[in-house]
Structure formats: structure tokens, C-alpha cells
Amino acid sequence: MLGICTRTVVKVGMVRPIGLVKSCHLVKPVSATLVTGRYLTQQEGLPRQPLPTLQQTCERYVTTLEAIVEGDELKRAKQLVEDFQKPGGVGERLQESLEKKASNTENWNLFCSGTLPVECVRGIPLCMKQYYQVLSSCRIPGPERDSLVFYSKTDPKYITVAHNCEFFVLDVYNSDGTQLTTDQLCVQLDRICKASPQPSTDPVGILTTQYRKTWDKAYINLMNDETNRESVSAIQRSIFTLCLDRAMPQVSDESSDITGTKQMVHGGGSQCNSGNRWFDKSLQLIVGEDGSCGGNALHVAADGTVIRVFGDAVAACLKDPEMMRSAMEPSPTDMKETESLPMPQKLHFSITPEIKKDIEEAKQNMDILAQDVDLRIQVFDHFGKDVPKAYKLSPDAFIQMAMQLGYYRMYQRCGTVFEANSMRMFRGGRIDGICATSSASAAFVKGFDDPTKQVTEKMDLLGKSIKAHNALTKMAMSGHSIDGHMMTLKDLAVEENITIPEIFKDTSFDKAFDYNVFTSQVTLENESLPVTNLDDPNGYCVCYSVKSNYIGFVVTAINSCKETSATQLIQSIENALLDMRTLLEQSQV
Known part of the structure; x- marks a missing residue:
């Protein structure tokens, strides 16, 4: 909407x-007792969100481009990245300006005392400000x-x-x-x-x-x-x-x-x-x-x-x-x-x-x-998180690969997929994104239906794609997502009246961050499902809830867009999940 x-x-x-x-x-909140004043004490002890280095973000940006851009366009994009980060260049100038802002603000990615149970992830307290x-x-x-x-x-x-x-x-x-x-x-x-x-x-x-x-x-x-x-x-x-x-x-x-x-x-x-x-x-x-x-x-x-x-x-x-x-x-x-x-x-x-x-x-x-709202709900009850966990695979990464495979089968191209990532481990942290499309996931979706590839080869591709996704998730959780960093550098150029660098005007930049699919997992205890309104009329929103024995999906698209269909995508994702389970079973034979 x-x-x-x-x-x-x-x-x-x-x-x-x-x-x-x-x-x-x-x-994932853990149980906690209600402690007066604990919210404020915990809040002051949270670290600030770190600012990634320019080189680190540029390297990961190139890796993202390699999954969705080819030929001369990729060659040109790589050259623009090199020009952007060269010593004394505009990228270095913008990074220095952003570092100054970061030192004077609570959270560079964000342009009363109370009584609440403090939420934690693996023992790490979360920001309760929201x-x-x-x-x-x-x-x-x-x-x-x-x-x-x-x-x-x-x-x-x-x-x-x-x-x-x-x-x-x-x-x-x-x-x-x-x-x-x-x-x-x-x-x-x-x-x-x-x-x-x-x-x-x-x-x-x-x-x-x-x-x-x-x-x-x-x-x-x-x-x-x-x-x-x-x-x-x-x-x-x-x-x-x-x-x-x-x-x-x-x-x-x-x-x-x-x-x-x-x-x-x-x-x-x-x-x-x-x-x-x-x-x-x-x-x-x-x-x-x-x-x-x-x-x-x-x-x-x-x-x-x-x-x-x-x-x-x-x-x-x-x-x-x-x-x-x-x-x-x-x-x-x-x-x-x-x-x-x-x-x-x-x-x-x-x-x-x-x-x-x-x-x-x-x-x-x-x-x-x-x-104009094209909305579909599907309870995938063939299996839940227990299946990928039985094979020592991350359930979320497994589902993310299924969504990418389902999209690829519909359009015969890799989609740029955004996965919401909480930054509440940092003071004032909100949401940043995991650019879930990687070179490894692209190789997996392209190779999965290849009749010349053996089960072992496909399992290797699946394993590498999940490993890559886990690495991207870890980087994002530690405050080193490329999405927020690149967009902030672009906004900073506008704020400081600097000529917009060519890297931000190139078609490859739009392809990298003009996401085809926005995804987010939330699992409510009361078994409700999440829904998100769609801002991009040419894309999809996929919200999902993962339980032990089922996965709930809500997909939204826009009826007036002839290129999208919530019904087709949700069915394609379901087929991908079933085929991926079959692959896991075949690997044990």
C-alpha cells in the first residue's frame, strides 16, 4: 500500500x-523478571552501532553485484567501485564525514526511565527504546x-x-x-x-x-x-x-x-x-x-x-x-x-x-x-524447521534459499532479496537489511534444476549457499550491512552538496538495492501471521512464521502489476521447499 x-x-x-x-x-526474547529501572541501566550499557570501513563495504558490494549483473555492466560497475574508494577520492571524503557524524551521534544509521523485562539474544541485552x-x-x-x-x-x-x-x-x-x-x-x-x-x-x-x-x-x-x-x-x-x-x-x-x-x-x-x-x-x-x-x-x-x-x-x-x-x-x-x-x-x-x-x-x-492489493496466505504443513535442523542446516537460510529458488523458477533470473535484520543489540538500533542474494545462492538456484548435476553437486551448492547466507546474517547482526552504509553515503553526498558519485548513478546500483522481494520472519507465540504493506508496485513482500512442523507464509503484491502474482510465487516457494526436502532425503541414500 x-x-x-x-x-x-x-x-x-x-x-x-x-x-x-x-x-x-x-x-528471540528470553524470559525475564520485571525489574524497576533495569531498562535504563541496560540501555546505557549498549554499544553504539559500528561503522563499517569503506573498503569492507565496497568489497561486499562487488560480491552482491556478481550475483545479479553480468558482462560489460559488471566490468563497468567494478571500475566505478575502484574509482569511488581510491585514496583521496570522493568515497574517502564521504566516509570521513560519516565517521565524524558517527562519533557525535548515538546511532549513525538513524538520521524516561521505565519498567520492562529486558530482552536478550544469546545473553546479549537488546535496546528497549522502541x-x-x-x-x-x-x-x-x-x-x-x-x-x-x-x-x-x-x-x-x-x-x-x-x-x-x-x-x-x-x-x-x-x-x-x-x-x-x-x-x-x-x-x-x-x-x-x-x-x-x-x-x-x-x-x-x-x-x-x-x-x-x-x-x-x-x-x-x-x-x-x-x-x-x-x-x-x-x-x-x-x-x-x-x-x-x-x-x-x-x-x-x-x-x-x-x-x-x-x-x-x-x-x-x-x-x-x-x-x-x-x-x-x-x-x-x-x-x-x-x-x-x-x-x-x-x-x-x-x-x-x-x-x-x-x-x-x-x-x-x-x-x-x-x-x-x-x-x-x-x-x-x-x-x-x-x-x-x-x-x-x-x-x-x-x-x-x-x-x-x-x-x-x-x-x-x-x-x-x-x-489493488494481491494478498495470499499459505500454511505449508509438510514440514517446519525440524527438517533442516535434522540436517544441521539453518532453518531461516533454508527457507530463504527456497524463496530464491521459487523466484528464479518463475522469472528465470535471480531476484534481489532483502531480509529484515534487527539492530537492537546496539543503542537506538532499528532495522537494517541482509542482501540475501549472493554468488553462492545464484549458483544454487541456477544449478538446482540442471539435469546434468548429481545429487552430491546440488547438495554442495545448497551447503555453500546456506553458509554464505549465515555469513551475511552474522555480518549484518554485527552492524556491518552494506545496505545502510551505501545508502547513507549517497544521502551524505546530497546533504553536503557534493556531485553525486557515478557509482550511485550507475544502473548496477539500482539493481543491487532495488529489491524484487522483501522478506521478514517473525514467529508469534499466538500463531498469528505477519503482514506487511507493499511499497514497491513491481515487487513482493513475503512474511513468514516458522514452527517445528509448519511454515506460515503471507505474500503481498499489486494486482495492477502484470509481472507479479502472489498466488504463483507462494506456490513456487512451496514446490521449492518440497523439492529441497527431496534433495536432502536423496543425499542420505
């Missing part, structure tokens, strides 16, 4: 243990760039609730500072539903689905009115937004899981629930009349690994029998306590003819975008 750019995590659970958002696979960016935060449109504003220091005590495209302020704390009980929340939500029985004819929330520059102009119009400013500010400052959705119409050729997933991603269009959102909120929890539930989160505020923890926490509450019993069977005492609660405050908007025109335009664009 070009206009929304969100991540969604959802549990529909109508067919299989499936759901609907996104993350990366490298961070948890304090998800709640009470909101994206604000701007003429050139958006801003992300955090309101947690004002300590808001309320959430906003959207129902039938109307917005309400719901205090979630009593006057004595205690949280509302489950029964009290149920009563208040029921009051909200009764106060908004019909869909609003002017769904202001749908403006947040617009392309960012268009939304910025509409935002200026909206904020000219004092009533509108107060209502928008209330939404922006709230802890999060709870969206109570109408039932989604069932499409004849679409499974309920896919329909539910689209509900979480974009709301289903202007006639469904797309106006029952404020997509600039960092976190929206969504509940449908049919029981479908999930969330929609901004990547700009936090990465999928953090959103995963929120998703698992919500799912755990839903499984708490005591909490659910209380919601369905409130006691007389509880009912009496709820009667004194103040009515949730409805937020009002002054709709001028100009704003009404903006809303109608947003409806039309949203409907086009919603119809």
Missing part, C-alpha cells in the same frame, strides 16, 4: 492457526517529510475508540489512578457503540490513507478550525486507538482469512472500515463484529519484533479464562460501579466544503488501493 505504509499483526483463526503483521527473525515509542505517539504529515511525535511525557490516561467512523475519548484510568476493570471497559465500549449507531457520512479518518503530500494539504485545511484541532490533538495524544469494526462483506472467491487480513491492513475500502482508522497512530488495535481481531502498527515507530511482543501480550489476555469470564458475567457489584462512569467524550469535526472534497477524494483513492 503506497499511502499507508504500516505493519499489521492479526489473529483471525477461522480456518487454520493463522492470523494477520511483520517482524524479523533474529531477536517500546516507549509505540504508545502515545503519532505521525504528523509535513510538506517535505513527516514527523513522529511522542506524547508519553504528558502521561495520557485515555485511548481513542473508533466506531462507525466516529472517534471517542475513553479514559482507561479511574480518578484514583486505578485502571478500569474489564466490566467497566465493556460498559464504556457499549455506550460508544450506542452513541454511534450509523456510519458517519464524513469519515475524517480516511484522510490518513491518502498519499502523504496530499494528506499534508488536507491536514492544513482540517487544522484551520479550532474544533478540528482539538479533536485531532486528542487522537494524536491518546495511548493508542481501538477500532471497533463492522463485519466485512465476504468475497466469493476469497477465504475468510484473506478477508480478515485485508481488514487489518486497509479496512476493506471506504464502504467498509477504512474510515474507521487513524492510520497515523503508531498502534491501532482492531476488533470486528465477527470476532476477528488484530492490529495495525507504524513501522516508523517500532520494528516488527517489538510489535510482536504487543501482539503476544494481547493474545495472552484473550486466553485468560478469568478475564473473559468477568467480561461475559459481570457481578452486581461491578455493574453498580460502572454506572457512575462518565460518558466517553465524542470528538467532533467541522466539515467545510473543502474538507468534504478532500474526504471524497480520499475515499476514491482508498478504494483503488484496496482493490
Whole structure:
């Protein structure tokens, strides 16, 4: 989705243990006790993200090019790399400038005290800063760039609730500072539903689905009115937004899981629930009349690994029998306590003819975008991570090679594949990318279906490709990914008014970083699946969850792109996984 750019995590659970958002696979939280102040102490001890050397990045960049560029184009690209990194050249100048920035900032790759269990990977503590960016935060449109504003220091005590495209302020704390009980929340939500029985004819929330520059102009119009400013500010400052959705119409050729997933991603269009959102909120929890539930989160505020923890926490509450019993069977005492609660405050908007025109335009664009989403879900239940582990192979690398093989079989060329990698082992770390396409993976996908190659040869190619992927993963985890480094050097040239070096203008640079497939693994404890909106209309997003005996996939593409097909790619990946398992079995004969 070009206009929304969100991540969604959802549990529909109508067919299989499936759901609907996104993350990366490298961070596995371990159990930890809740220690007051530990978050801040741990945070100060985290190292800064290292800055790779120019030579190291250039060498690995050439290795990437060798997998996707050939002939004279590769020869020219190599020469441009040599020119770029020569002593006294522009590359060395940019690197020195970046080193100065790195010495004065917490994290060169990024242009309150609290109480949380500290997450770790293999005993190494992770940056917890993002948890304090998800709640009470909101994206604000701007003429050139958006801003992300955090309101947690004002300590808001309320959430906003959207129902039938109307917005309400719901205090979630009593006057004595205690949280509302489950029964009290149920009563208040029921009051909200009764106060908004019909869909609003002017769904202001749908403006947040617009392309960012268009939304910025509409935002200026909206904020000219004092009533509108107060209502928008209330939404922006709230802890999060709870969206109570109408039932989604069932499409004849679409499974309920896919329909539910689209509900979480974009709301289903202007006639469904797309106006029952404020997509600039960092976190929206969504509940449908049919029981479908999930969330929609901004990547700009936090990465999928953090959103995963929120998703698992919500799912755990839903499984708490005591909490659910209380919601369905409130006691007389509880009912009496709820009667004194103040009515949730409805937020009002002054709709001028100009704003009404903006809303109608947003409806039309949203409907086009919603119809253009090509989304498919597949539970691959033939095997899970146990099979590659039995052969001492990395499950993630094995799946990554299957995705590359599936893509190669469809297009007869190697795709450039991005795999999300968490940098939370460093202070302020976010996401960097693993350029998963390598010379070794290219040799594997080209040789796998070669009838002249023996099983031993193919196993050797598979082993080398997985070894190469593991090395790339290790490099990225240690803060030495080429993606972020090269892109930052390019941006720095613009910032310092330096003539853009030829290396960045060459077609090979676009091929290296204009990824065909964006991939991300996240495995939620509650068995929901991740979904990521697609920014590139000519590519794919593949999110996957890996369990012992199955692998869940969600693939998104764009219907209007005739070169892509989520259905075909997901089937091709499944066939590749089965064929690779057969290869493993044949190697033991």
C-alpha cells in the first residue's frame, strides 16, 4: 500500500492457526523478571552501532553485484567501485564525514526511565527504546517529510475508540489512578457503540490513507478550525486507538482469512472500515463484529519484533479464562460501579466544503488501493524447521534459499532479496537489511534444476549457499550491512552538496538495492501471521512464521502489476521447499 505504509499483526483463526503483521527473525526474547529501572541501566550499557570501513563495504558490494549483473555492466560497475574508494577520492571524503557524524551521534544509521523485562539474544541485552515509542505517539504529515511525535511525557490516561467512523475519548484510568476493570471497559465500549449507531457520512479518518503530500494539504485545511484541532490533538495524544469494526462483506472467491487480513491492513475500502482508522497512530488495535481481531502498527515507530511482543501480550489476555469470564458475567457489584462512569467524550469535526472534497477524494483513492492489493496466505504443513535442523542446516537460510529458488523458477533470473535484520543489540538500533542474494545462492538456484548435476553437486551448492547466507546474517547482526552504509553515503553526498558519485548513478546500483522481494520472519507465540504493506508496485513482500512442523507464509503484491502474482510465487516457494526436502532425503541414500 503506497499511502499507508504500516505493519499489521492479526489473529483471525477461522480456518487454520493463522492470523494477520511483520517482524524479523533474529531477536528471540528470553524470559525475564520485571525489574524497576533495569531498562535504563541496560540501555546505557549498549554499544553504539559500528561503522563499517569503506573498503569492507565496497568489497561486499562487488560480491552482491556478481550475483545479479553480468558482462560489460559488471566490468563497468567494478571500475566505478575502484574509482569511488581510491585514496583521496570522493568515497574517502564521504566516509570521513560519516565517521565524524558517527562519533557525535548515538546511532549513525538513524538520521524516561521505565519498567520492562529486558530482552536478550544469546545473553546479549537488546535496546528497549522502541517500546516507549509505540504508545502515545503519532505521525504528523509535513510538506517535505513527516514527523513522529511522542506524547508519553504528558502521561495520557485515555485511548481513542473508533466506531462507525466516529472517534471517542475513553479514559482507561479511574480518578484514583486505578485502571478500569474489564466490566467497566465493556460498559464504556457499549455506550460508544450506542452513541454511534450509523456510519458517519464524513469519515475524517480516511484522510490518513491518502498519499502523504496530499494528506499534508488536507491536514492544513482540517487544522484551520479550532474544533478540528482539538479533536485531532486528542487522537494524536491518546495511548493508542481501538477500532471497533463492522463485519466485512465476504468475497466469493476469497477465504475468510484473506478477508480478515485485508481488514487489518486497509479496512476493506471506504464502504467498509477504512474510515474507521487513524492510520497515523503508531498502534491501532482492531476488533470486528465477527470476532476477528488484530492490529495495525507504524513501522516508523517500532520494528516488527517489538510489535510482536504487543501482539503476544494481547493474545495472552484473550486466553485468560478469568478475564473473559468477568467480561461475559459481570457481578452486581461491578455493574453498580460502572454506572457512575462518565460518558466517553465524542470528538467532533467541522466539515467545510473543502474538507468534504478532500474526504471524497480520499475515499476514491482508498478504494483503488484496496482493490489493488494481491494478498495470499499459505500454511505449508509438510514440514517446519525440524527438517533442516535434522540436517544441521539453518532453518531461516533454508527457507530463504527456497524463496530464491521459487523466484528464479518463475522469472528465470535471480531476484534481489532483502531480509529484515534487527539492530537492537546496539543503542537506538532499528532495522537494517541482509542482501540475501549472493554468488553462492545464484549458483544454487541456477544449478538446482540442471539435469546434468548429481545429487552430491546440488547438495554442495545448497551447503555453500546456506553458509554464505549465515555469513551475511552474522555480518549484518554485527552492524556491518552494506545496505545502510551505501545508502547513507549517497544521502551524505546530497546533504553536503557534493556531485553525486557515478557509482550511485550507475544502473548496477539500482539493481543491487532495488529489491524484487522483501522478506521478514517473525514467529508469534499466538500463531498469528505477519503482514506487511507493499511499497514497491513491481515487487513482493513475503512474511513468514516458522514452527517445528509448519511454515506460515503471507505474500503481498499489486494486482495492477502484470509481472507479479502472489498466488504463483507462494506456490513456487512451496514446490521449492518440497523439492529441497527431496534433495536432502536423496543425499542420505
